[in-house]
Amino acid sequence: MTELSAWTVAAVIALGGLSVAAGVAVFVVDSMARATFALLASFLAVAGILVALRLPYLAFVTALMMTIEMALMAVFMIMFMMNPAGLMPMTMVHNPRGSALLGAATFVLLTVGIWTVDWPARGGDVPADSTRQLGEAIMGSHMLVMLVIGVGLFATIIAGTVLATARGRYDRLGAELDAARPDDPVPGGLPR
Amino acid sequence: MTAELVLQIVLTVAAALVGVGVFGALSQQSIVMIMMGFELALNGVLLGAAAAWYFLAPQSPDAQMVVVVALVVMAVEMAMGFAATIAIYRARQVDMVDMATDLQG
Numbered sequence: 001m002t003e004l005s006a007w008t009v010a011a012v013i014a015l016g017g018l019s020v021a022a023g024v025a026v027f028v029v030d031s032m033a034r035a036t037f038a039l040l041a042s043f044l045a046v047a048g049i050l051v052a053l054r055l056p057y058l059a060f061v062t063a064l065m066m067t068i069e070m071a072l073m074a075v076f077m078i079m080f081m082m083n084p085a086g087l088m089p090m091t092m093v094h095n096p097r098g099s100a101l102l103g104a105a106t107f108v109l110l111t112v113g114i115w116t117v118d119w120p121a122r123g124g125d126v127p128a129d130s131t132r133q134l135g136e137a138i139m140g141s142h143m144l145v146m147l148v149i150g151v152g153l154f155a156t157i158i159a160g161t162v163l164a165t166a167r168g169r170y171d172r173l174g175a176e177l178d179a180a181r182p183d184d185p186v187p188g189g190l191p192r
Numbered sequence: 193m194t195a196e197l198v199l200q201i202v203l204t205v206a207a208a209l210v211g212v213g214v215f216g217a218l219s220q221q222s223i224v225m226i227m228m229g230f231e232l233a234l235n236g237v238l239l240g241a242a243a244a245w246y247f248l249a250p251q252s253p254d255a256q257m258v259v260v261v262a263l264v265v266m267a268v269e270m271a272m273g274f275a276a277t278i279a280i281y282r283a284r285q286v287d288m289v290d291m292a293t294d295l296q297g
Contacts, residue, residue, distance in 0.1 A: 009193055016205035023212045023232050039228050046239050053246040058259050069270055076274055080287045092221040103215025110207035119196050124251035137253035145257050149264045156268045163275035
């Protein structure tokens with residue numbers, strides 16, 4: 001028997017339904033701002049399930065990170081989208097039928113596996129403090145994962161800055177950085 | 193309800209999230225909406241890993257690390273996606289994938 005109470009199981013199922021419904025709504029609603037908040041609702045529902053599964057720290061990180069991420073995404077929506085408010089109905093899709101087919105095929109494939117696999121019994125009890133278990137793993141047995149993640153995030157910071165920078169020093173001063181006067185749209189910029 | 197049944201239900205929810213995410217990533221034209229499809233699929237991975245931890249191997253932190261990795265992948269995908277969107281929009285006013293077909297065979 002699971003340690004989850006009947007109420008917890010009911011909450012998990014309800015939150016699961018909510019997360020899928022919100023996920024579908026992302027691609028159904030007209031307004032892209034609404035789509036962003038539908039995606040946020042989906043993430044918050046999953047965070048609620050994580051709480052029920054005794055992972056409060058990861059639930060907190062998910063909720064916090066996704067709330068901020070979706071707020072940023074809403075800003076980008078308004079910057080780039082022609083129809084952020086959804087005032088005129090429009091669809092921006094290509095090959096919707098093939099995509100729906102592939103999405104459904106993915107779901108069916110995974111679901112058939114889920115319901116036919118003979119799942120093993122749970123090994124051991126749930127630890128009293130899952131956050132402590134994660135912290136000890138990060139600083140001990142699984143430190144390599146965190147090292148790779150750290151380097152990856154640092155590379156992301158650099159690559160993101162490089163990609164998003166309009167004009168860097170090589171644009172201003174040439175490939176050898178030796179131009180006497182920087183090539184600026186508005187002259188008068190400081191030399192190197 | 194047995195633990196196995198609850199595990200299967202939660203994993204089915206995760207599979208549904210992945211399926212909807214695949215549909216979104218394949219069908220949308222706007223780059224930002226494609227990224228939302230990726231995020232939704234990763235949301236399913238996150239949920240599946242959490243369920244695997246609780247119902248199968250709670251004594252091992254491996255599944256928790258998978259959740260952490262999924263969260264990091266989401267952050268990296270978001271940052272690099274928006275950086276690439278800004279770069280290609282600045283260069284060519286492209287904000288839809290159908291307008292960026294340079295690598296089409």
